[in-house]
Amino acid sequence: MDKIIRVNMTDLSTRTEAVPAAWAGLGGRGLTSTIVAAEVPPTCHPLGPSNKLVFAPGLLTGTPAANSGRLSAGAKSPLTGTIKESNAGGTAAQMLARLGIKALIIEGLPKADAWYSLHVSMEGVAIKEETELLGKGNFAVIEALEARLGKKTGILTIGPAGELKMTAANISVKDPDSKIRSHGRGGLGAVMGSKKIKFISIDDQGAPKVPIADPEKFKTAARAFAKALLDHPVSGEGLPTYGTNVLVNILHEAGGLPTRNFTVGQFAGHDKISGETMHDTIVARGGKPKHGCHAGCIIQCSQVYHDKEGKYVTSGFEYETIWGLGADCCIDDLDDIAVADNLMDDIGIDSIETAVMFGVAMEAGILPFGDGKGIIRLLKEDIAKGTALGRILGGGAGSVGKAYGVTRVPVVKNQGIPAYDPRSVKGIGITYATSTMGADHTAGYTIATNILNVGGFVDPLKKDGQVELSRNLQIATAAVDSTGMCIFVAFPALDIPECLPALIDMINARFGINLTGDDVTNLGKYILKTERQFNMAAGFTNEHDRLPEFFKIEPVAPHNAVWDFTDAEIDEFWNF
Amino acid sequence: MEITVKLFAMFRVGRFAATTKKYQPGISPVDITTELNIPEKEVGIVLVNGRHARLDHRLLDGDILSLFPLVGGG
Ligand code: SF4
Numbered sequence: 001m002d003k004i005i006r007v008n009m010t011d012l013s014t015r016t017e018a019v020p021a022a023w024a025g026l027g028g029r030g031l032t033s034t035i036v037a038a039e040v041p042p043t044c045h046p047l048g049p050s051n052k053l054v055f056a057p058g059l060l061t062g063t064p065a066a067n068s069g070r071l072s073a074g075a076k077s078p079l080t081g082t083i084k085e086s087n088a089g090g091t092a093a094q095m096l097a098r099l100g101i102k103a104l105i106i107e108g109l110p111k112a113d114a115w116y117s118l119h120v121s122m123e124g125v126a127i128k129e130e131t132e133l134l135g136k137g138n139f140a141v142i143e144a145l146e147a148r149l150g151k152k153t154g155i156l157t158i159g160p161a162g163e164l165k166m167t168a169a170n171i172s173v174k175d176p177d178s179k180i181r182s183h184g185r186g187g188l189g190a191v192m193g194s195k196k197i198k199f200i201s202i203d204d205q206g207a208p209k210v211p212i213a214d215p216e217k218f219k220t221a222a223r224a225f226a227k228a229l230l231d232h233p234v235s236g237e238g239l240p241t242y243g244t245n246v247l248v249n250i251l252h253e254a255g256g257l258p259t260r261n262f263t264v265g266q267f268a269g270h271d272k273i274s275g276e277t278m279h280d281t282i283v284a285r286g287g288k289p290k291h292g293c294h295a296g297c298i299i300q301c302s303q304v305y306h307d308k309e310g311k312y313v314t315s316g317f318e319y320e321t322i323w324g325l326g327a328d329c330c331i332d333d334l335d336d337i338a339v340a341d342n343l344m345d346d347i348g349i350d351s352i353e354t355a356v357m358f359g360v361a362m363e364a365g366i367l368p369f370g371d372g373k374g375i376i377r378l379l380k381e382d383i384a385k386g387t388a389l390g391r392i393l394g395g396g397a398g399s400v401g402k403a404y405g406v407t408r409v410p411v412v413k414n415q416g417i418p419a420y421d422p423r424s425v426k427g428i429g430i431t432y433a434t435s436t437m438g439a440d441h442t443a444g445y446t447i448a449t450n451i452l453n454v455g456g457f458v459d460p461l462k463k464d465g466q467v468e469l470s471r472n473l474q475i476a477t478a479a480v481d482s483t484g485m486c487i488f489v490a491f492p493a494l495d496i497p498e499c500l501p502a503l504i505d506m507i508n509a510r511f512g513i514n515l516t517g518d519d520v521t522n523l524g525k526y527i528l529k530t531e532r533q534f535n536m537a538a539g540f541t542n543e544h545d546r547l548p549e550f551f552k553i554e555p556v557a558p559h560n561a562v563w564d565f566t567d568a569e570i571d572e573f574w575n576f
Numbered sequence: 577m578e579i580t581v582k583l584f585a586m587f588r589v590g591r592f593a594a595t596t597k598k599y600q601p602g603i604s605p606v607d608i609t610t611e612l613n614i615p616e617k618e619v620g621i622v623l624v625n626g627r628h629a630r631l632d633h634r635l636l637d638g639d640i641l642s643l644f645p646l647v648g649g650g
Binding site for chain 1: 647648
């Protein structure tokens, strides 16, 4: 039977509860956001005793459904002050699902000046004091825990950034190769650090298979779903070959690649950091061009990147990180970017927030544009060690902008704007402005339709149709984020008519229910409205659904586009 | 007239990354993809001077044509 487990860090107790009827049909983001909205006072301090950190596998996680092994983490974000959900691959989600844990809710703050770990197994959750691994990087934590508890142990961990409660800190998840995937955005690592939990280990030995109400129906739907994923050119061929980094050249050509802290839309060094170059480099050095972040991923957008000597440097080397340190910081050396990517994983800091932050830090004069070695030094010497400068940098782009008086600070609700310029790709600007998460491209990935011709085409340089596009995608994404599916299933879902019905059929077969397409849309709407309600009660208004002023007054080359939506046009987003 | 043709992702394999050469006036991207043996249904994105265009768009002297297969990321 599925259950909810509560861990109270104030009195160091744990409690297993039955799943309330209202939560039964929810998973992933739908569940974390429902719990946070119901139980966390919106005005509480995110690092104080009233915030809760919630983990929830998706509705289909743990089943044989392709690409369904993502874990959602939710809380009130210390970076944005809004509600937050961030999902990641790795092995933890499927283990939690097999253990029948629908949600793990961590509450309260310890009274003693001590650090703890949680161990999750068939016996429930055990809270133990932890001393040995404090201050250690995430890779050392994973290595030590595999030695201590066995190779198969699932691990959620925070690095020094989370221990220091930096608002850009993430939560790392062990992947099938004992490397790292991350609940990256919104500073959830700081929330885990505030609760003094260094790591959560998971042992699913003895756990039964995830039950499926109608196995035959499930099998048929799962086959149709997998076929759609493999048939679509983006998920079937593009992503596995070039990874997400294929976007560098596309956005460069389209003039939407934010460069030199969002001052131009094209980067002269684009080809040196492109997906094409990365692919050839990986192959030449004996790395892996394709790789999955969890068992059951059949798209495999990830990769393993080696150095010149053929030694492992990093994996899960994503477009956003490469864009951020590359074009936005003007670093055209992929090896330096790879080293920095690995360091960010080890320190446990969001690679998007940190890359955007370094662009602002360069504008502030902390280091020159293009200084890859300088970034590596600041990560190691300042952020990892928590020096005074390191803490300012670890607070993300907004923090550095404030401390140094920079006016060109690309954030919405204090969260760094990722890899697509909203002036020249206008749909994504609507998503940045209105997302309940702060600037977040995944919340409503209009790049698909603005740039990639997936799901039709809406001209990126015009205002027409952008609000509707972003709205539809944000609603659909909120629902998909509840299934445990990786968001890249959206590419086939937008183009192949059998894909979405197959996904819904799998959910129906899993639970023995009869959801329709409308039910799924309504779920997405419910999630967005629940999150928005929380944010409004936390003090957010329409006036926070805005992009920074510089986007309106500084045209971006080559199209000389500006952000020209009126406030009323943006506010139309919530008209549903 | 002179056109710069840029190819990306799998389109580069066995072809080139970028080239500038002379073409007959009045041609369209589809004439160039045909010449390069790129089947129409494999063309995902066509940009002319950084703006989305169709395969039958009329090219002008000095244009930059960027051709991508259907790829994506995020
Ligand atoms: S496609 Fe990429 S992000 Fe999605 S599940 Fe596979 S490896 Fe993870």
